[in-house]
């Protein structure tokens with residue numbers, strides 16, 4: 363296995379950031395080493411030599427591949443225990459531990475109007491991606507209020523249902539809960555909580571109230587005004603809810619049709635997957651706000667704004 367190109371930045375006293383390249387998306391992901399804790403682990407394909415560092419424990423913010431994928435390797439290299447959110451680990455096992463998850467997710471996308479050729483490509487991409495993910499089995503489980511070496515665990519559902527953050531002295535190691543300038547994806551998926559955008563907006567409200575000094579995010583630069591950024595993202599979703607509502611005015615539309623209207627028609631299957639999931643999280647929020655209704659059956663779901 364070739365050594366991965368890792369860039370190391372000391373961003374504050376005792377806070378070391380290790381940035382790993384990603385083949386897709388934001389093209390990089392940050393891991394942090396603070397007082398012997400490694401926060402997040404990158405993908406599992408070409409893991410860095412974590413064993414050279416003094417790591418006593420490994421903490422995972424959420425189960426997405428670029429955060430949890432290198433956990434098994436990091437644990438083996440360092441001999442350190444892995445800590446992960448309880449709900450997050452359950453979903454991690456469901457998604458990365460079951461062989462037919464890509465088929466199940468593709469099936470579900472068909473019910474939301476995704477054309478079959480795109481669904482088939484998603485199955486292929488899903489299996490290819492799963493080979494990058496080597497999560498650590500049977501981690502120590504964390505939940506709201508858990509303590510880890512002086513860090514307090516807070517649950518921040520939204521970007522992932524079981525997303526957690528680590529809080530100490532006004533510092534939040536936040537995973538993908540709060541990012542800048544990109545906006546974290548918030549999607550509805552099979553077996554996810556029913557209203558991920560509602561969860562996310564509540565988590566953002568909470569973040570704005572926490573009196574944070576700085577957030578160390580999974581992608582992008584540290585966020586020095588977390589409350590303002592949280593409110594900006596709330597506003598972004600309020601505006602997008604209006605756009606989604608307009609897209610279903612007058613006639614029933616599938617999640618796929620809404621994703622075309624909101625995110626455009628020229629997307630790769632992988633981008634389409636996020637676009638449909640994102641459209642659906644907004645549609646389900648609109649249903650809960652009384653601004654849309656859901657119709658159809660288990661094979662064909664549509665939404666309409668009255």
Ligand SMILES: [Zn+2]
Pocket residue numbers: 424426521538
């Ligand atoms: Zn993520």
